[in-house]
Amino acid sequence: MLDNFPPRIPIGSWIADLIAWINVNLDFLLDFIKDTGSWVNDAVVAVLLFPHPLIAIVIFALVAWLVRSWRLALGVLISFILIMSMNMWVQSMQTLALVVIAALTAIIIALPLGIWAARNDTVSAFVKPILDFMQTMPAMVYLIPAITFFSIGAVPALFSTIIFSLPPAVRLTELGIRGVDEETVEAGQSFGATNWEILRGVQLPLAIPSIMAGINQVIMLALSMAVIAGMVGADGLGKEVTHALSTINVARGAEAGLSLVFLAIFLDRFTAALGAPGDHKSSLLAKWRAAREAKLRDAQAQGVTA
Numbered sequence: 001m002l003d004n005f006p007p008r009i010p011i012g013s014w015i016a017d018l019i020a021w022i023n024v025n026l027d028f029l030l031d032f033i034k035d036t037g038s039w040v041n042d043a044v045v046a047v048l049l050f051p052h053p054l055i056a057i058v059i060f061a062l063v064a065w066l067v068r069s070w071r072l073a074l075g076v077l078i079s080f081i082l083i084m085s086m087n088m089w090v091q092s093m094q095t096l097a098l099v100v101i102a103a104l105t106a107i108i109i110a111l112p113l114g115i116w117a118a119r120n121d122t123v124s125a126f127v128k129p130i131l132d133f134m135q136t137m138p139a140m141v142y143l144i145p146a147i148t149f150f151s152i153g154a155v156p157a158l159f160s161t162i163i164f165s166l167p168p169a170v171r172l173t174e175l176g177i178r179g180v181d182e183e184t185v186e187a188g189q190s191f192g193a194t195n196w197e198i199l200r201g202v203q204l205p206l207a208i209p210s211i212m213a214g215i216n217q218v219i220m221l222a223l224s225m226a227v228i229a230g231m232v233g234a235d236g237l238g239k240e241v242t243h244a245l246s247t248i249n250v251a252r253g254a255e256a257g258l259s260l261v262f263l264a265i266f267l268d269r270f271t272a273a274l275g276a277p278g279d280h281k282s283s284l285l286a287k288w289r290a291a292r293e294a295k296l297r298d299a300q301a302q303g304v305t306a
Contacts, residue, residue, distance in 0.1 A: 019145050030149050037101075037155040044097040045235075053089045057081060064266070068273035079262035088237065088259040095226045095236035096263060098154060102161040102222045107215055110166050114173025114214075115199070124174060131167040139164045139225060143232055157229030157238075161222050168217035176210025177203045216271040223264050237263075 023030070051059070057080040065073035083092050117124040142163050146156035180203045188198045204211075230238025237256045244253030 019148055023148055033159075034150045034155045037150075037158050038153065040101055041097060041154040041158065044101060045094055048093040048097055049090060053084050056093075057084065060266070064270065068269060072269050072273075076266055079265070083259045083262055086255040086259065088240070088255055091235070091237045091240055091256070092259050092263060094234075095223075095238065095260070098157060098161065098226065098229060098234060098236060099219060099222045099263075099267070102158050102165060102225075103215070103219045105158070106162050106166040106218050106222070107169055109162075110169030110214070110218070111173055111211070114170040114211075115177060115204075117170065118174040118177035118203075119195075119199075127170065131170055134163060135167045139228055140231075143228065147232055152233035154229075154234045156232045157225070157234035160232075161225040161229060164225055165218045165221035168221065169211075169214040172210045172214030172217070173207070176207030176214075179210065180206045212271060212274060216268060219267050219271055220264065223260065223267065226260060 048056070057077060060080060061073040061077040064076045083089055113127065117127050139160065142160035143156065146159040150156045150159060177199075184202055184206070185198055188202050193201070226236060226238040227241045228238065230236065230240070230242035233239070237260050240256035241253055241260075243249070244256060
């Protein structure tokens with residue numbers, strides 16, 4: 001009797017049946033998502049590859065200087081020239097396009113969901129186990145339904161990357177809003193502010209560091225999926241790593257891996273600087289803000305004198 005206990009529960013078969021049902025009955029929606037995803041991915045790749053690589057590198061360096069410092073700009077300049085010299089520029093821009101699209105989509109979904117969870121305990125209790133499931137499920141498992149729904153290419157890579165990278169943004173958005181001091185919220189309520197005004201004017205500004213930390217994690221997780229995305233035929237550095245692995249090409253694998261590292265450092269420093277722009281006094285953005293504030297103070301002083 002114990003040999004048959006507990007009875008086998010065919011959960012895998014049920015999930016397979018559900019995916020088959022979705023594939024048959026929602027094929028119009030899946031085709032729309034596939035066509036839209038392919039078009040958006042191709043458009044972003046075309047934009048990134050439109051300028052000459054040297055011009056694009058200068059633009060990336062200027063952006064790094066704008067948001068952080070000349071040191072980061074110099075690092076971006078050197079690292080991106082190395083990417084170009086390793087003949088990995090096109091693949092790097094394809095990976096960057098995938099990361100940007102997946103991260104923006106995840107953020108658009110995660111921020112409203114995190115705000116809703118922060119303001120509603122029932123939603124929070126419902127969302128948390130789903131996020132736990134999404135984070136603990138091995139990333140490669142997401143590729144199975146992705147390939148079933150969208151065949152191979154960039155779209156299944158985007159689908160699995162979005163699911164894998166979304167949870168941190170929801171969690172840290174909720175954490176940041178819930179972490180706002182109750183007395184600050186009560187002060188806003190005492191002045192007659194509505195819930196929307198308190199959210200927009202008090203909670204969200206104070207929660208920005210936590211929210212930006214979540215966005216940073218989304219981007220890093222999306223970039224970590226680049227290699228797995230190569231397994232489903234998505235163009236980019238992941239495809240190079242997969243090819244190097246299958247042919248035991250150490251040199252090609254090392255070059256693709258270094259290119260991924262350089263992209264990761266750039267994106268990490270960029271999002272960190274956006275989360276705390278006041279901490280980077282050497283950035284062009286900080287200097288412009290300081291000059292603008294000084295100009296306003298001078299104008300106010302002249303007005304008082306007059």
